Amino acid sequence: MKAKTAKVMEIPEEEKRLDKQLCFAVYATAHAFTRAYKPILDKVGLTYPQYLVMLVLWEKAELPVKTIGEQLDLDSGTLSPLLKRLEQNGLIKRTRDSRDERQVIVSLTPKGQAMRAEINTIMSSIGEAIGCTLEEMGAMREMLTRLRGNLNASL
């Protein structure tokens, strides 16, 4: 039975530069997105991760914490305090599921529902900042989604 033969190839020096790293391109773009969203989301009092949670809830107004975590790829260690802040801001409500008391059901308050009206403004603003064609955006999104699948599969 052969042990794991880690094929360690010699990488050309050129390829070792920071600006040649795909990981860094993704990392830095993620931060750029957060910064671009900030002035827009400040107006409605949301952080970017909180906005993502709201996006999930605007699709389905009532979900257990676990499902939200699956969709955003976040664990309860991140979501618990974040949801607590959304609750304090009056956007969501948290209730134990009577069918399974382990679960906490997150649901939108009227205020949280009403905020959905801001989607058009938010997405239009960010769309302008992105400055790509819809085709490019779609292509990038698909490539990234596949890449993410590969990375997750490698674990």
Next chain:
Amino acid sequence: MKAKTAKVMEIPEEEKRLDKQLCFAVYATAHAFTRAYKPILDKVGLTYPQYLVMLVLWEKAELPVKTIGEQLDLDSGTLSPLLKRLEQNGLIKRTRDSRDERQVIVSLTPKGQAMRAEINTIMSSIGEAIGCTLEEMGAMREMLTRLRGNLNASL
């Protein structure tokens, strides 16, 4: 004098879904990268952002904090404590620039230099996890870099 006419277009419902958001594709892929790097970088005792700083220093062994921040798009609020940890781990040294006492010059220690030998292993491992062709990687990197430029320009 007309005020800024924000063209707020009506966004189709379909486009409002989380999984149609380019920003989320980037955000989630960035996390996937961090997770994929973790088992690899744990072996050498680095976090992913610390690894990025080391990449910069492996290109040029002596740089002011400001330059590192410019290359990584991070401010001193993030770098100061991170560099302190790298220093505590014996990988870098920090000295005030005698020409300009405001600046702190970060330089690699012998231990930090020696760690450069791990690049091949690290990049080969992650390259396998990425599971894309070199062409795809290059295309994605270029698109993301342009996107990042657009987002930064919008501020």
Next chain:
DNA sequence: CAAAATTCACTTGCGTACAATTTAATTGCG
């Protein structure tokens, strides 16, 4: 040249991320 403005790094405070642990509830299995 001296006061004002700027620059650089550090610190503080808040909000993620995530590993690891804890607590409570439910499931599975003998």
Next chain:
DNA sequence: CGCAATTAAATTGTACGCAAGTGAATTTTG
């Protein structure tokens, strides 16, 4: 049924990110 394994959420501890503010050094300007 009864107890061990599993599951869900919260908590704890560490490490980013970043805004805002501090303090020291340098540059700009009147």
